[in-house]
Amino acid sequence: MTLLTKWFKGTSSAHIAKDRLKLVLAYERSVRLPYMEEMKKEILAVVQKYIHTSKIDVRANSNHDIDTLEVEIVLEKQTPTS
């Protein structure tokens, strides 16, 4: 890569193409499950039985022949009780 292309890397058309493709493919690979909202609520209810949390993020992805379900639960910081 020459110096010039390094300077303009952020605005080069290949760079723009890469960003646009990433966006589009991320959206297209996400599987839209009809039961997603319902499942989120139930998982949250189970977790809340044991620990305080209100943030849950569930992502379904499909790429090649693997479908994955990624569940991210943000736990609230425990304030130490003395």
Next chain:
Amino acid sequence: MVITITSGKGGVGKSTSTANLAIGLAMQGKRVVAIDFDIGLRNLDMILGLENRIVYDVVDVMEGNCKLPQALITDKKNKDLFFLPASQSKDKNILEKSKVQALIADLKAQFDFVLIDSPAGIESGFEHAMLFADRAIVVVTPEVSSVRDSDRVIGIMDAKSQKVKDGQEMVKHILINRIKPELVEKQEMLSNEDVLKILALPLIGLVPEDPKIISATNTGEPIIYTQSPSALAFQRITKRILGEDVPFVEFKTKRGLMGALRGLFA
């Protein structure tokens, strides 16, 4: 006026031609809608730079999941240009002849020009894309495989088009794309005359191979807005579609000092 942009094989520049001609016609003050009929694969949205605005698609409209105006996406720069995206979740076999006919009739009533970006080849999607067209533009590259497949597609249009069945003529034109003048001059590439003689159809335009097309697609800003050789070619084709008599420009390789210099660095 319904124009199908088609080809025998893929990769000859159908979607690029559809996008640029749609913009060209809109720039001439016409109300235009471009439909991506390549069901299952979307590409026209990326070329037009409208991929982030898609909510509904052409199959949603045909299946009655939404109303036509909900699915039509207005172009960024031309208020008279609209875009109807292809469906991705379905495959080409979902199309029903009667629903396609109804959709195209509906669009034809509302727009001066309906441009259909057809899938390549001879599958069912292609048939649906050309059945109800008034005219066809066959995009050909000066290569053996492209010319051969185009001939096949032209034959199918002659046999199946609704216009032909109604006893009328379906006007067909050839658009020769991705011409490399230096190879033609060296007789290493089929010339325009060769292609036209073989396919025996009138010519609507000659578009040279243009490296700037790649960056135009990368950024989603169609080439026709520039002064690039291919952009000027698409502008000329637009005028011909509107019935103007525009002379055909033959592409010559640049000779002289600049040409020699370019040759050195190419």
